[in-house]
Amino acid sequence: MSSDKPHPDNSTTDKPVKANIFAAGAVLWRKSPSNPYEIEIALIHRPRYDDWSFPKGKLDPGETAIVAAVREIREETGIDAQLGRHLSGVTYPIPGHRKLKRVEYWAAEAVSGRFEPNDEVDEMLWLPLDRVAEQLSYPMDRTILRRFAQLPPDTTTVLLVRHAKAGSRKKYTGDDNLRPLETKGRLQAEALVPQLQAFGASDVCSADRTRCVQTVEPLAEALSVPVRIEPLLSEEGYAADPSGARARARKIAALGGVQVICSQGGVIPDLLEWWADRDGVTLPPARNRKASTWVLSMSGGRLVAADHIDSPLPVVRAAN
Structure with missing residues (x-):
């Protein structure tokens, strides 16, 4: 699971980088239970950092980013998800370390499962698309959200x-x-x-x-x-x-x-x-x-x- 808090003001996307920490995550979405023509997006709260973000985490040894993204969604949210299109990669420095972290993000539809609080995540919200940006803690996550919103989610x-x-x-x-x-x-x-x-x-x-x-x-x-x-x-x-x-x-x-x-x-x-x-x-x-x-x-x-x-x-x- 993810354990590094990103620096909020120094990130890059889609640029060649030499990162030394690698992670994967997703914009996890579902059709709204109250309106099948609208979607909701999941945000997780990590009490260690008191932040709201998308589910993500580090790659295990011998693991690809794609497999890691699905595993991390399941571990942090309890949801089994199906990946769709790739959204972007984000790179940022880890405060207090001479390291760069690279996170790859996909769109991911929730298929089954339900959230239960765990060691890293104590709360999860399902929010309408137009309320997600204001809840996110980091500007780079808003960049990922804009990439997600550029195309219909239900592909x-x-x-x-x-x-x-x-x-x-x-x-x-x-x-x-x-x-x-x-x-x-x-x-x-x-x-x-x-x-x-x-x-x-x-x-x-x-x-x-x-x-x-x-x-x-x-x-x-x-x-x-x-x-x-x-x-x-x-x-x-x-x-x-x-x-x-x-x-x-x-x-x-x-x-x-x-x-x-x-x-x-x-x-x-x-x-x-x-x-x-x-x-x-x-x-x-x-x-x-x-x-x-x-x-x-x-x-x-x-x-x-x-x-x-x-x-x-x-x-x-x-x-x-």
């Missing part, structure tokens, strides 16, 4: 995954369609499970390539769902019929739930560029590495935000 999510590492196409002597994951690729596939579940993954489909299917098989097993095969979303299928493949991707996105699509490096960048151009979204820079994920936020059948996760594996950091 649906599509998770577009590039297959994990599967060795070299040139060095593989068999049928390339059957080329399997290598050892690191299998580790990546296993690591994708909690990452994608944090966003509420519910259904799984894959291009008809062994390496694609193997990438999402651990997730499908965890969810007890089949891997649906989508030939149009292979490199060959996409090249032969890009319009059909794009239409198929959009139909999958409209199926409901949180759809996971696993495809290849020759498909994903072009598909995302077309989708973003069509719906007027600016894509963030991305290298589209093996086992990377695009988190696509949809509203009213249109793409409204796209976030990129470079790797499901935790970042190895030097000891402080």
